Amino acid sequence: MSALPILYSFRRCPYAMRARLALAVSGQVCELREVVLRNKPQGLLRASPKATVPVLVLPDGQVLEQSLDIMLWALGRHDPAGWLTPSDGDVETMLALIAECDGPFKQALDRSKYPDRYPEADAALARTQAAKWLQGLEARLTRSPFLFGGNPALADMATAPFVRQFAAIDALWWDTQPWPHLQNWLAQWQASSLFESVMRKLPAWVDGAEGVLFPFPADGG
Numbered sequence: 128m129s130a131l132p133i134l135y136s137f138r139r140c141p142y143a144m145r146a147r148l149a150l151a152v153s154g155q156v157c158e159l160r161e162v163v164l165r166n167k168p169q170g171l172l173r174a175s176p177k178a179t180v181p182v183l184v185l186p187d188g189q190v191l192e193q194s195l196d197i198m199l200w201a202l203g204r205h206d207p208a209g210w211l212t213p214s215d216g217d218v219e220t221m222l223a224l225i226a227e228c229d230g231p232f233k234q235a236l237d238r239s240k241y242p243d244r245y246p247e248a249d250a251a252l253a254r255t256q257a258a259k260w261l262q263g264l265e266a267r268l269t270r271s272p273f274l275f276g277g278n279p280a281l282a283d284m285a286t287a288p289f290v291r292q293f294a295a296i297d298a299l300w301w302d303t304q305p306w307p308h309l310q311n312w313l314a315q316w317q318a319s320s321l322f323e324s325v326m327r328k329l330p331a332w333v334d335g336a337e338g339v340l341f342p343f344p345a346d347g348g
Contacts, residue, residue, distance in 0.1 A: 132157040134197075134341065135171045135182040137164055138326060141288030142194040143181040147325040148284045149198035151342040153205040157183070159341035160332035168334045195225065198285060210284065214276030221275055221282040228286045232260045236293045257293055261309060264290070268308035279316075287316045 134150065134157045136143040150157060162171055167178050175182040175192050183191040183200070191197045202211050211218055238245045238253035264286075267274050274282045290313055294301040302310070316322055327343050 130186055131340075132186060133160060133174070133184040133338065134158065135160050135162055135174065135180050135184075135332075137162055137180045138328060140164075140180055141292050142179075144288040144325065145285050146181040146183070146194045146197040146201075147341070148288075148321060149201040149210070149281075151325050152208050152210065152284075152321060153201040154207070154342065155201045155204060157341050158338040159329070160338040161329040163331040166331070168332060170332075170334050195222075195229075195285065198281065202281065209278060210281045213273075213280035213282070214278060215271060216275040218281070221280060221285075224274065224282050225285045227260060228289055232257055232293075233289060235260070236289060240292065240296050254296075258304070261290065261293070261304075261306060264312075265306040265309040268312050273312070283312075283316070287313065291317065 132155070134146070136147060136159060138144070138161060147159075160168075160170065162168055162180060164180070171180075171182060172178050174184050174190055177192060179192075181194050181197055183197045185191070191200055206212070213221065235253040235257035238248040239250055239257055242248070242250040264274065271277055273279050274286070290309070294313060304310070324343060329339060332338055
């Protein structure tokens, strides 16, 4: 599998999740190396000194260390579902929304989810700040089934893993919020065959071993 791109990933990481979504929908075959972040293999450290996931190493030696870059690389090669051509808006507008997700929303998410890591922060205030951004998504989804029109696009797939992470902090609280469109959008995404196809649990990759072919076969074998 040495001629294939190599993806270092961690299944539950939302950044890695969205990279896998784009690689899967594009049909871009790669060698997937599932890593345990508390015991990082040397292969990951050699590929990317920052040692966070995802990391995609291309056959020519180029290394993509940002999940959004991996998404755009995969979709630029093949975009059969039209994630880069939404029915409402364009790539630039979607990237602006994704930047909000990756910036202020992710900051508020982390301070809500990990209060022990941020003792100086007010977790309740952080949740309120996150909720304000999510209300904007709810408003979008009252106008169309997806964030940029009638079909899922880059913005949906780049933000959904983080909304999922936030919703899981307190599922009861999430279920009682007045966001029926957003709750349905998230539930449908989590029930989709694409989501299920990228969430298969794998043993941790170790140096010297082969990864597995990704995307996985439709039968999960």
